[in-house]
Every structure is written in C-alpha cells, then in structure tokens.
Amino acid sequence: MSELSVRHLLGIKYLNQKDIDLIFETADHFKEVLGRPIKKVPSLRDITIANIFFESSTRTRLSFELAEKRLSADVINFSAAQSSVKKGETLIDTVNNILSMKVDMVVMRHPNPGAGIFLSRHVKASIVNAGDGAHEHPTQALLDSYSIREKLGGVGGKKVVIVGDILHSRVALSNIFALQMQGAEVRVCGPKTLIPKYVESLGVRVEPDLRTALQWCDVANMLRVQNERMDMSYFPSTREYSRQFGIDKALLESLGKEIVIMHPGPINRGVEITSDVADSHQSIILNQVENGVAIRMAVIYLLASQIK
Amino acid sequence: MSQHVLLNSKEIDIILHRLACQLLENHLDFSDSVLIGMQPRGTYLAHRLLAILEREYKVKHIPFGLLDITFYRDDFRRGDKPLAASSTQIDFLVEGKRVVLIDDVLYTGRSIRAALTAIQSFGRPGSIELLTLIDRRFSRHLPIQPDYRGRQVDAIGGDKVKVCWEENEGEDAVYLISK
Numbered sequence: 215m216s217e218l219s220v221r222h223l224l225g226i227k228y229l230n231q232k233d234i235d236l237i238f239e240t241a242d243h244f245k246e247v248l249g250r251p252i253k254k255v256p257s258l259r260d261i262t263i264a265n266i267f268f269e270s271s272t273r274t275r276l277s278f279e280l281a282e283k284r285l286s287a288d289v290i291n292f293s294a295a296q297s298s299v300k301k302g303e304t305l306i307d308t309v310n311n312i313l314s315m316k317v318d319m320v321v322m323r324h325p326n327p328g329a330g331i332f333l334s335r336h337v338k339a340s341i342v343n344a345g346d347g348a349h350e351h352p353t354q355a356l357l358d359s360y361s362i363r364e365k366l367g368g369v370g371g372k373k374v375v376i377v378g379d380i381l382h383s384r385v386a387l388s389n390i391f392a393l394q395m396q397g398a399e400v401r402v403c404g405p406k407t408l409i410p411k412y413v414e415s416l417g418v419r420v421e422p423d424l425r426t427a428l429q430w431c432d433v434a435n436m437l438r439v440q441n442e443r444m445d446m447s448y449f450p451s452t453r454e455y456s457r458q459f460g461i462d463k464a465l466l467e468s469l470g471k472e473i474v475i476m477h478p479g480p481i482n483r484g485v486e487i488t489s490d491v492a493d494s495h496q497s498i499i500l501n502q503v504e505n506g507v508a509i510r511m512a513v514i515y516l517l518a519s520q521i522k
Numbered sequence: 523m524s525q526h527v528l529l530n531s532k533e534i535d536i537i538l539h540r541l542a543c544q545l546l547e548n549h550l551d552f553s554d555s556v557l558i559g560m561q562p563r564g565t566y567l568a569h570r571l572l573a574i575l576e577r578e579y580k581v582k583h584i585p586f587g588l589l590d591i592t593f594y595r596d597d598f599r600r601g602d603k604p605l606a607a608s609s610t611q612i613d614f615l616v617e618g619k620r621v622v623l624i625d626d627v628l629y630t631g632r633s634i635r636a637a638l639t640a641i642q643s644f645g646r647p648g649s650i651e652l653l654t655l656i657d658r659r660f661s662r663h664l665p666i667q668p669d670y671r672g673r674q675v676d677a678i679g680g681d682k683v684k685v686c687w688e689e690n691e692g693e694d695a696v697y698l699i700s701k
Contacts, residue, residue, distance in 0.1 A: 216603065216605065216606035217603070239607075240607065242609070243590070243592075243593075243607045243608075243609060243610070246609065246610055247593070247610075247643070250643045250644060251615065251643065251644060251645060252642065252643040252644075253643075254643070255593035255594060255640075255643075256593070256594055256639065257593045257594075257595075257598050258598075260599075285593075515593075518599070519598065519599060519605070521599060522599065
C-alpha cells in the first residue's frame with residue numbers, strides 16, 4: 215500500500231490504521247533524509263503550499279514550513295492578523311483568492327472547530343488541518359504516536375495517560391483517536407472542571423489522581439494549561455494546579471519505574487512539569503519536535519502524490 | 523507473450539566475477555571508493571559483488587551503501603500509482619570519493635539521473651561510475667551509459683527484462699519477456 219485513503223488530513227478520525235502505518239513508514243524515510251548533510255529532496259518542485267494561520271502558532275508553523283521547504287515546495291505564509299480577514303472577508307473568499315494564484319495545498323489553523331472540514335467541501339485544494347479550535351490537531355497526534363513508537367518500539371498495548379486541560383485540547387482529542395486506533399489504552403487525568411463530560415463515551419477512563427495515573431502508565435503526555443482559552447476560572451490557582459497535576463522530579467522518582475514524559479509545547483515550566491523533569495532523560499519533548507518535521511513531510515508528500 | 527532465458531545462473535556467475543575483476547582493476551584496494559546499490563532491485567547485485575570482492579579477492583572494508591531515489595524521481599504525480607519509497611542506508615559521506623552506482627538493468631536512464639542528484643545529498647563525489655548487469659540498448663531517454671556492463675541486450679519498447687536472484691526468486695536468471 216502506498217496511498218492514503220483520504221485526500222485531506224482533517225482529523226485522525228478520518229484515517230485508518232493503514233494510513234497511519236503508511237505515514238510512519240514514509241516518515242522513517244524522511245527522518246533519514248533529515249540526517250543527511252543536504253536535507254532536501256526535490257519531490258514537490260511543482261507544488262505550491264499556502265500556510266494559513268488564523269491563530270497564533272510558532273512551532274507548528276515553523277515545522278510545517280520547514281517540512282514544505284525540505285520537500286522543495288513553494289511556500290506562501292499568511293497570518294490573519296495582517297490580512298483582509300480583518301476587513302471582513304469570509305473564509306472561503308480568502309482561501310479562493312489565495313487558490314486563484316495556483317496554490318495546490320492549504321495548511322490551515324483556525325479557532326473554529328470544523329473549519330478545515332468546511333473548507334475542504336468548498337475549495338479545490340488538499341487541506342491539512344493544523345489545529346481547528348478544540349477539535350483536532352492531527353499532525354501533533356501523529357508525531358506523538360511516532361515518538362512513542364520510536365522510544366518504546368510500538369504503540370499497540372501501551373498505556374498512555376493524558377494529563378491536564380482535556381476540555382480545551384485538540385491535542386488530547388486527536389491523541390485519543392490515534393492511540394486507540396493503534397491499540398493503545400488511554401486514560402485522562404486533570405481537574406474535574408477541565409475533563410469533558412462525555413469523555414468516557416470515547417472509551418477513555420478518567421483518573422482523578424495523578425500518582426495513580428502515573429503508576430499505571432508507560433507514557434504521560436502533559437498538556438499545557440491553555441490560559442488563553444479559559445473564559446472563566448477552572449481551578450483556584452496555578453500553584454494549586456501544579457501541586458495536584460504537575461510532575462516534579464520527586465514524584466517521578468517515587469514511582470519505582472521509568473515512564474516516558476511528553477509535552478506538545480509550549481511548556482509552562484513549573485506548572486505542568488518542572489524544569490528538571492522537562493530536561494531529564496525520560497523526557498522526549500525535543501524528539502517530538504524533531505519528529506514533527508519528518509511526520510509533516512510524510513503527510514504532505516503523501517497528499518501531494520494524489521494531486522493530479 | 524513469450525519468455526526466453528537471456529542469462530542462466532552459470533553465465534551470471536561468470537559475469538559477476540568479471541565485473542568484480544574490472545572494479546578491482548580500476549579501484550585496487552577501494553580505499554577511496556564506495557559501492558552504492560540502488561533500491562530496490564540493484565541491491566541484490568551490489569551485495570553479490572561486495573561478497574565476491576570481500577571473500578574471493580580479500581578486499582577489506584569497502585564502504586557500502588544503499589540508495590533510494592523515490593524522492594528524486596521525475597515522474598512524481600505522473601503515474602497512476604503513488605511511488606513507494608525504500609530505505610536509504612548510507613552512513614558515510616561521499617565527499618571526494620569515487621562512487622560506483624550499481625543497478626540491475628539500465629533502461630531509460632531516468633533512475634540513474636535521479637541517483638546522480640540524490641547522491642549529492644551526501645557530499646560532492648570525486649567521480650561517479652555506473653555498473654549494470656543488463657544494458658538495454660536503443661531505449662535510452664537520456665545521455666547516460668554504463669562504465670561496467672554485464673550484458674548488452676537489444677530489447678524493444680514493449681519488452682520486459684526480468685532479473686531473478688537466488689535470495690529473492692529462488693534462482694539466478696535473466697529473462698526477456700516479449701508481448
């Protein structure tokens with residue numbers, strides 16, 4: 215098999231296990247390319263990609279842009295802050311204007327859930343969702359699973375706990391879909407106010423106590439406290455949050471076993487995890503960032519190969 | 523459809539030894555040379571030649587790699603089926619080295635064109651030579667010729683040349699399949 219079952223990457227829930235395997239195998243090849251003195255291949259010479267970001271992002275945008283450039287695609291960047299969106303242009307008009315300049319693929323981040331799906335129905339380009347509100351962030355989930363596979367040899371049968379703000383997190387939702395699809399067991403842990411009401415309907419168990427969760431798991435994915443999405447107080451104070459749901463070295467060492475620590479970034483050091491945990495050998499946070507480029511190259515390459 | 527044997531296992535064995543000797547003649551102890559087998563089908567030939575050089579001619583420590591050219595091909599998005607990549611295994615630089623590219627069949631020359639680009643990701647080689655088991659004459663799309671050739675074959679456009687290896691197909695043989 216060398217073809218994805220989809221034309222767009224809108225969310226993990228539209229993929230199947232074979233798609234994920236294909237993306238990982240392709241990413242293996244690109245990871246090797248990224249280790250060469252010249253880290254660039256000419257595959258996408260005749261493809262133009264627009265990165266459209268209606269929401270701020272540093273790492274995801276850089277990672278996508280680097281992946282596109284490593285594949286030799288032409289890249290244009292657009293961020294909503296300095297655009298006609300401010301003048302009242304609609305999403306479809308904005309994107310169609312960009313597409314009329316002969317753009318083949320759109321990588322979009324948008325604050326509204328489902329924006330990518332909506333766009334894919336109305337424009338003629340491959341859409342890659344780089345995060346849509348609290349819905350999905352598929353490339354992040356793919357690179358997280360890929361990093362687990364790299365560290366532990368596989369994802370199937372592994373126990374993963376996602377800790378923190380599950381309610382506002384597209385990373386959590388995409389990760390739950392991706393991990394379960396690959397046969398991993400997922401639990402979530404966090405303040406009750408930040409756990410979505412019906413999360414158990416996804417086959418995910420809620421574990422209110424962090425220590426219990428960590429003792430159970432092989433991998434802990436620590437999410438960022440998303441202050442910018444919180445329109446009210448979900449927990450009394452940052453200090454209380456970090457005491458109950460933050461990991462420090464003492465807690466990690468008291469578990470009596472080694473677990474893998476992940477974080478999608480950006481880290482609030484001292485809140486979700488302390489600095490010594492973030493920089494410890496159990497942390498694969500920087501591997502996640504490195505793998506992000508290879509995963510995004512794989513996704514873009516595979517989607518571009520279907521553009522006729 | 524008809525199929526006839528171009529080379530049997532004995533002939534292949536003789537040719538492999540001759541090619542190994544020709545490589546030896548030009549590269550002596552291989553101290554400045556590297557062998558690169560092209561994925562997927564050139565790797566069998568490359569491994570065979572390496573084994574002959576090491577075992578029978580006692581050349582030690584020949585730098586050896588496998589190169590995949592999928593991401594360098596000129597027919598991306600032009601075929602019906604997307605191209606599946608194989609792994610590249612080159613853990614050295616080719617800067618200033620004498621590179622020998624090894625593939626089983628030289629046909630249009632487009633794979634070799636891609637390989638010439640791909641190999642430069644590992645440095646600027648001193649020189650690049652091409653070794654092929656089968657050279658299909660009259661079917662080149664590009665000005666590319668082998669430096670070492672096993673057998674030259676006159677096969678027309680619709681024909682297929684199939685190279686079989688003991689370790690994969692259970693026998694060493696080369697077939698010409700015509701419509």
